[in-house]
Amino acid sequence: MTTTLDKPTPDTPDTPGTPEAAGDDGRSARSIVDAVFRAREIAIGGALALLILGTWLANPGFLDDQGVKDLLLNSSILVLLAVGQSVVVMTRNIDLSVGSVVGLTAFACGHFVSGTDHSALTVVLLGVALGTVCGLVSGALVSFGRVPALVVTLGMLYIIQGIDHAWAHGEQINAVNVPDGVLSLGSGSVLGIPYLPLISAAVLAATGYFLRTYRSGRELYAIGSSPDAARLAGIPVRRRILAAYAFSGAIAGFAGALWLARFGTVVADAANGWELTVVSAVVVGGVAITGGTGTVWGAALGALLLTTIGSALVVLKVDSFWQQAITGVLLLAAITTDRILQVRTTSALRKRSRR
Secondary structure, three states: OOOOOOOOOOOOEOOOOOHHHOOHHHHHHHHHHHHHHHHHHHHHHHHHHHHHHHHHHHOHHHHOHHHHHHHHHHHHHHHHHHHHHHHHHHOOOOOOOHHHHHHHHHHHHHHHHOOOOOOHHHHHHHHHHHHHHHHHHHHHHHHOOOOOHHHHHHHHHHHHHHHHHHHHOOOOEOHHHOOHHHHHHHHOEEOOEEHHHHHHHHHHHHHHHHHHHEHHHHHHHHHHHOHHHHHHOOOOHHHHHHHHHHHHHHHHHHHHHHHHHHHOOEOOOOOOOHHHHHHHHHHHOOOOOOOOOOOHHHHHHHHHHHHHHHHHHHHOOOOOHHHHHHHHHHHHHHHHHHHHHHHHHHHHHHHHHHO
16 A cells, blocks of 8 residues: 655545545555455455354354343453454554453443443443553553563453452452443443443444554554555654554453453453454454554454354354364464465565556
C-alpha cells in the first residue's frame, strides 16, 4: 500500500482526490494484498461453516435456540479480546497480559459493586479505566522504553496476577452480591439476541471501520510492515504503538467487566491462560504475527472458529485435550500460510512494479 505521509494531515476519513488515493501502483499493490486476505477470511468462514454443519449433522441439538445462544455468548468475550490484540499485533508487537487484565478488572469491578446498587455503566467505565492504565504501562515500556514486547507483557502478566491474588486472598465474588443491573447486561437480550454478542459486533465494526478509513488506523499497518520506513515517513511510531496498547488494555478491561456481568461469580484467576487463546485466534484469523497485514474481521472469525471447536468437542463428547491439540495445529498452519502468502505477495508486487 503506497501512501503519501510526508506532511501531517487531519485524522479524517479519506475522500476521492486525497494523496492516499493517488497512484495506480499504490492501488494495484493494495488490491493484491486485499484480495489475498479476503480469500483468507473466506477460507476461515468456510471452515467455520463446515464445522458447524458437521456438528449439527452429528447432533441436531447443537443448533437449537439454546445452543446458538450459548455459542454466541461463549465467543463474545474472546472476539472482543481478539479485536484488541489484533491492533497490537498489526504493529509487529504482542500483548500477553490481556488474560490477566481481564481477571484483575473482573475481580476489581466485582469487589467495587458487591453489595451495592451501582449501574452496569459504572462497572464498564471502571473496567475500561483499569484496563487502559495497564495497557498504557505496557505500551510506554515497549514504545518509549524500547523493551521487547514479549518481555514487557509477560512481566505484566505475572505482576497483574500477583496483585490480583494478593488482593483477593482467596476471596470470591458471588453473583448474589452483584447488582441485578450488572447481571442483566450479561443475561439480557434484544429480539432474542443476547447483549454480549451485539456489543462485540459493534466494537468489531467500529474498529474495522477505523483501521480501514482513518489515516492513524492505516499507519498501524505501515508501522508493522516496516517501523523504520514508517518513522522516516513521519509517522509518530511511538505514539501509535502506545495507543495500540492502550486500546488493547481498554478492550481487556471492558471484557473483564462483561466477564463479571456474564458469570456473576468471579475468582482471582478468571481468564487465566486466555492470552495464548487470544493470540491463537488472531493468528489463525489471518493477522500476521510479523505485523503489517490482516484485519479485525479475520481475527473475529478466528475467535469464532476456536470457540466453535471447543463447543463441538463437548457436544461430540470428545476429550477437551484435543481442543488444545487442534488449536496448536491451526496455529502452526496459520503461521506457515502467512509465510507462504507473504513470499508470494511480495513476488507478485515486484513483478507488477517492474511492469
